[in-house]
Amino acid sequence: MLNALVHTIPVAALPPSLGDNTGDLDRLKKALAPHLNGAIPVVPYHRLAKVAGRFRAAGFQGSAIINVLPGPPVLVDFLPQPVVILAGMALDLGTTHLEATLLDLGTGAILARADLENGQIRYGADILTRIHHAAKDEGLAELHRAIIDSVNQLAAELAGAAGLAVAEIRALSVSGNTSMVHFFLKINPYHLCREPYIPMVNAPDPCLAGELNLAIHPAAPVWLLPSVGSYFGGDLISGVLASGLDQQTETCMLIDVGTNAEVIVGNREWLIACAGAAGPALEGGVARMGMRAGPGAIEHVRIDPDSGEIRYETIGKGKPKGLCGSGLIDLVAELYLTRQIDIRGKFRPQADGDRLIPGSDGYQFVVVPGKDSADGQPVVLGQVDLDALMRSKAAMYAILTTLTNQVGVAFVDLHRIYVAGAFGRHISPRQAIVLGMLPDLPLATYEPVGNSSLAGAQRILLESAARQRCLELVKKITYIELNVNQEFMLRFSGSRFIPHTEHALFPSVPFFDGE
Known part of the structure; x- marks a missing residue:
């Protein structure tokens, strides 16, 4: 028996006759039991007619689609021909970005990768702002639609890259923080940020994609990794599994x-x-020149202690647009080691030379002059950014x-x-x-x-x-x-x-x- 969340089982059942009046679904379940360690699968009500009709239309031979969920196996579909690729989507449900892969559930091979900005950002860049938005009329519904739309867009991109229809994605696993899971499931997040910080649910039971209006196959199981608390989500449970x-x-x-x-x-x-x-501040959310780790982000910095020359590396090797978290850490560490900032993280004007210029919120240190940047604007580190770090x-x-x-x-x-x-x-x-x-x-x-x-x-x-x-x-x-x-x-x-x-x-x- 396969370990995947969804798998197929070939079936070749004898057709009904006057001497064998077993119902179509009962016949199919009986044929599947030996492949399921004797377990009799269950069929969700809204799949009853489809599965039975397709089983008969296929001449009682073909492939059954089984969801492996807690409890008995779940029979959700029947196809006349074997499935060439049984695809499943793994999703990192991030606050700012979503990242996903499409896997062949039969082999474990990665078929496609994609990422996308979280569409909820228009309602607030941070979780707390979104929780407050959810308390407004239709606020939770707006947040829910935004994340479902983003996941559907990502699923379509993955399917297209793999040469599949989006409805051919037969499973979805979701790893995210507790708040994002509440938004995804359209559950009230009100108490997540209020003492004693208790979620509505830590371990939601699997559901089917059609219940969430996802564009993947409506009978695809959606498995959400459980959380431990309001600030300890399934994404960290995933980290424990992975490490x-x-x-x-x-x-x-x-x-x-x-x-x-x-x-x-x-x-x-x-x-x-x-x-x-x-x-x-580490993922580019506080520093004015901060950005996510992507093309054009400065990821590493070195300052020559004798000449003061700054050497940097950008992700993608192109011209710099800003600083991601690792670049910010490198830069501030180098500024300290070359004594251009003190132990409090404050600029030392007597040591910073021409790179230190006045700004609207205090001093700014010019990391990359405008002539060398991607957009003609200098990449700078301000005292406000330093304080945040x-x-x-x-x-x-x-x-x-x-x-x-x-x-x-x-x-x-x-x-x-x-x-x-x-x-x-x-x-x-x-x-x-x-x-x-x-x-x-x-x-x-x-x-x-x-x-x-x-x-x-x-x-x-x-x-x-x-x-x-x-x-x-x-x-x-x-x-x-x-x-x-x-x-x-x-x-x-x-x-x-x-x-x-x-x-x-x-x-x-x-x-x-x-x-």
């Missing part, structure tokens, strides 16, 4: 930085997690220290730190250590795991063991609510210097006294 954190014998950590910083530490025996607002880096380190302190684990006890998302794919751990964002550990400790939210969703489509693991993980994880955690606030205050007020925590980072 294998829950199967490690030694204690490890997973960090996923997006709209929030979500962190989980543990091993196969125990897992503890928390989340906090440390992400926006200092808050984000302080929150990041405070989250990590608060979580490890809860279980009495020192950073040196961590066997591996998995770093997920674009943050993990592009970041230089060394530069993040210089800033005091990540603990001062050997660089080999850090392992990038890419878009683990999408990777986990892909495993849900293909592996029954992954589907079972994600349900068990929800029961296993202990979640700490940082919104009411005093220890976090104290640690946050102590982390708002480069690298930290306690320099002994970062022995490998130069300390410039008296600044």
Whole structure:
């Protein structure tokens, strides 16, 4: 029996006769049972007529389409010919962007990839604004339609790239934060941002695509990864699946930085997690020249300590448009190492030279002059941007220290730190250590795991063991609510210097006294 969320079973049943008056659907179910370990499949009411009619029209021979969901197998379709490609869509339901892959459920091969800006952005760039919008008349309906339209657009793009009709997509797995899942399912998110921060549902049962007005096959199962709390969603459960954190014998950590910083530490025996607002400045959501990690984004920066010359790399190797999170971290770390900013993250005019110019909100540091940029406008870093990064880096380190302190684990006890998302794919751990964002550990400790939210969703489509693991993980994880955690606030205050007020925590980072 296949492990995929949907699979086909060939059927060659004897036709009915005067001596065998078994009903068509009963006949089909009986023929399928030996292929399903003796289980009798169920047929949803709205598929009864279609399945029975197609079974008879095919002469009682062909291929049955089975959804493998909790409970008995679900029979949803019957086709006269074998399916050449049984396609499933894995979706990373991000706050700012959606990313998806189309998989061949028979082989696991990736047929197509695509990404798209989340259409909800017109109602608010951040989750909190959207939650407030949902409280307005028709607000929740607007947010729901926007995300469904975006998913349908993405599905059509994937199907077209694979040479399929969008209705040939037979399954969808969804990995997203708790708020996005509420919007996707048209569930009221009102209580997510209000103490005691309780979702309407953490583990929604699978539904069918037709119930959500999705453009894929109406009988396609939609499997949503469960969440643990309002600020700990299925995207982090996906990260655990993708990294294998829950199967490690030694204690490890997973960090996923997006709209929030979500962190989980543990091993196969125990897992503890928390989340906090440390992400926006890192993903381009705060800095004026900040942008998502895409073509034209500066992802790496070096400053020659003698000449002050700035060397940079852009994603796609084209002219720069702005700074993504890794480029911002690199730049500020280099500014500190060349003593152009002080331990508070403030510009030092006496050291910055001609690159420091006045702006409407204070000093701005010119990273790339307009003549060398993609749009003729200089790429700059303002003091306001620096202050935002200092808050984000302080929150990041405070989250990590608060979580490890809860279980009495020192950073040196961590066997591996998995770093997920674009943050993990592009970041230089060394530069993040210089800033005091990540603990001062050997660089080999850090392992990038890419878009683990999408990777986990892909495993849900293909592996029954992954589907079972994600349900068990929800029961296993202990979640700490940082919104009411005093220890976090104290640690946050102590982390708002480069690298930290306690320099002994970062022995490998130069300390410039008296600044």
